[in-house]
Amino acid sequence: MTKILPFKAVRPAREFAGLVASRSYEDYNEEELKAQLEFNPYSFLHIINPGYKFQHEIGGEKRFGMVKNRYLEFREDCTFIQDELPSYYIYKIHTRDGDCCGIIAAASVEDYENNVIKRHEDTIAHREELFKEYLKVIGFNTEPVLLTYPDDPVINELLEERMRSRPEYEFATANKEIHSLWLIDEPENIERIKQQFAAIEQLYIADGHHRSASSWLLAKESRDQNPDHTGKEAYNFFMSYLISESNLRIFEFSRLIKDLNGHSKEEFLILLDEWFRIENRGIDIYKPSKKHHFNMYLDGEFYSLYLRKHNAKFTDALSELDSYILYEKILKPILGIEDLRYDKRIAYIHGRNDLIELKTRVDSGEFEVGFGMLPAGIEEIKQIADENLTMPPKSTYIEPKLRSGLTIYEF
Template identity: 85%
Template sequence: MTKIIPFKAVRPAPAYAGLVASRSYEDYSEAELRAQLEFNPYSFLHIINPGYKFQHEIGGEKRFGMVKNRYLEFKEEKTFIQDEQACYYIYNIKTREASCCGIIAATSVEDYEKDVIRRHEDTIAHREELFKEYLKVVGFNTEPVLLTYPDDAIINELLEERMKSRPEYEFATYNKEIHSLWLIDDPDNISKIKAQFAAMDKLYIADGHHRSASSWLLAKESKANNPHHTGKEAYNYFMSYLISESNLRIFEFSRLIKDLNSHTKEEFLIKLDEWFRIENRGSEIYKPSKKHHFNMYLDGEFYSLYLRKTNYEFTDSLSELDSYILFEKILKPILGIKDLRNDKRIAYIHGRNDLIELKTRIDSGEFRVGFGMMPAGIEEIKQIADENLTMPPKSTYIEPKLRSGLTIYEF
C-alpha cells in the first residue's frame, strides 16, 4: 500500500511560469547561466544562485540562508503564489520525440523507510547529510523525486479527461519542448487517484535517490525534535513526480577513460579477449543492439565486444547488468578504475548525446578509450531493487527531466 497525498503548492503566478522555470543548475554552461541571471529577473536560478545579486560567490550554510531569502522575495513580490486548496498536479512534457505525463504529489517518508518505495542506487552519506541541512534551512523542496508505477487504466483515464481542459500553464522552451500543468482539485478525482495508489504495493525510484534519502533524514530529525509529532506534519512527506512505466525513457551512459593503465594497445586487447569476442569495425560507428554487447572506440577505430557467456557466471540480476559487467571485467581489473564516482580518469556521456561526442573527445586526446552499451530496461531496474541490490553509478540516464520552480513543497 502506497500513500500519496495532494498538497498546497507554491508556484509561479501564471504570467511568470515560463520565465521562472529553469533547467537543472548543472545543465547550464557558464555563458548560459550568466545570460539567464543578467536578463531574466524572474528565473528560478536567482533563488538557487543567490550570490549573483551581490556579484559574490557564496557557499556553505550562508548560501542556504540566502536561498531562503531570495525565495521569500519571490513570494513577497507575488511572483510565487500558494494554492489555497490541496491539489494533485498533472505535468506534461512534449518533446520532438515523445510526450510524457505524470502526477506531482507528496509522497510518504514512511513508505521510503519501509521499502515500499524501492531504490536501486547507493547514496553517499555526506551528500545526504548536506542536502538534509539545506532542506532544514530553506524549508522547501523544489525538485520532485521521479517515481514510477505500473500503467494503470483508471489513472490514465483520469489524466486524459483532465487534460482536455485548458492548462494552468503552457509554455515552450528553447530546446523545443512544451511544458503544461493542470490542477486536480476536484475531491472525487483526488479520492480516486489516492485509492488507486493505495492499491499498489510498491513504487520505484527512477531518479532522485539522494533527494529522497535526505528528506527521510530530515523527517527523522524533525520527529525527534518535535514532542507533539502526529505524523501529519509536512516533513513526513517529500514531493514526487509519479509517472507510469511506459512514460519512462531510459538511456545509457558511455564511459570515457584517460589511459590504458600502463598497458600497450596490444596488451589491452589481449586482456579483453579473455572475456569478450572482439571485432574491429574500423571507422564504422558501431552501437550495440543487444544486451551483453558493448562498443569500444580506441585509436580511431570502433570495436564490438561480445561477452563470452561460457566464461561468465550469472548469479543474480545485478550480474546480468551491462554496466556491472563492464565495471567488473574491464574498468576495475584491467584499467584500474575502482571508484566510479571519484576517479579522475573516468568521465561519462549520457545516451542522449550520440557517439560523435565520444569519438570527438577521444580523437582530441582528452581521453584514450571509450565504451558504450545498451540501456537497462525498467524490468532490470525493478528486479535489482526487489533483490535489495544496487547498480553501479551512472548506470542509467532517465527522462523526463522536469523544470525547476513550477511546484514547490513547503514543510
C-alpha cells in the first residue's frame, strides 16, 4: 500500500510558465547558460544560480541562502503563485519519439524508509548530507523523484479524461518538445487517485535516488526536532513524478576508457577471449541486439563481444545485468577500473547519443577503447530492487526528464 497525496504547488503564473521552465542546470553549456541568464529574467536558472545577479560565482552554504532569497523574490513579484487547493498535477511531454505523461504528487518518506518505494542504486553519503542541508535551508523542492508503477487502467482513464480539457500550461521548447500541465483538484477525483495508488503494493525509483534519500534524512531530522510531530507535516513527503512502466524510456550508457592498462592491443584481445567470442566488424558500426552481447570500438574498428555460454553462470538478478558483466569481466580485472564513479580513466555517453560520438571520441585520441550494450529492461531493474541489490553506477539513463520550476513543493 503506497501513500501518494496531492499538495498545494507553488508554480508560475500561466503567462510566465514557458519562460520560467528550464532544463537541468548541468544540461546547459556555458554560452547557453549565459544567454538564458542575460536575456530571460524569468528563468528558473536565476534561482539556482543566484550569484549571477552580482556577477559573482557563489558556492557552499552561502549559496543556499541566496537561492532561497531569489526564490522569495519570484514569489513576491507574483511570478510564482501557490494553489489554494491540494492538487495532483498531470505533466505530459510530447516529443518526436512519442508522448509520455504522469502525475506529480507527494510521496511518503515512510514508504521509502519501509522499502515500499524501492531503489536499485547506491547513494553516496556525503552527497545525501549536502543535499539534505540544501533542502533544509531553502525549504522547497523543485526536482521530482521519478517513480514508476505498473500500468493501471483506472489511472490511465482519469488522465485521458482530464487531458481532453485545456491545459493550465502548454508551451514548446527549442528542442521541439511540447510540455503541458493540468490540475486535478476535485475532491472526488483526488480520492479516486489516492485510493488507486493505495492499492499498488510497491513503487520503484527510476531516477532520483539521492533526492529521495536526502528528503528522508531531512524528514528524520525534522521529526526528531519536532515534539509535536504528527506525521502529516510537509517534511514527511517529497515531490515525485509518477509514471507508468509503459511510459518509461530506458537507455544504456556506453563506457569510454582512456588506456588499456598497460596492455598492447593484441594482449588485450587475448585476455578478452577467455570470456567472450570476438568478431572483428571492421569499420561497420555494430550495435548489440541481444542481452550479454557487447560492442567495442578499438583502434579504428568495431568488434562484437558475445559472452561465452559456458561462462554464463548467474546467481542472482545483478549477475545477469550487462553493465555488471562488463565491469566484472573487463573493466575491473583487465582494465583496472575499480571505482566506476570517480576513476578519471572512465567516462560515459548516455544512449540518447549514438555510436558516432563514441567512435569520434576514441578516434580523437581522447580515449583508447569504448564499449556499448543494450539498455536494461524495467523487469531487470525491478528484480534487482526486489532482491535488495544495487546496479553499478551509470547502468541506466531514464527519461522523461522534466523541466525545472513548473511545480514546487514547500515544506
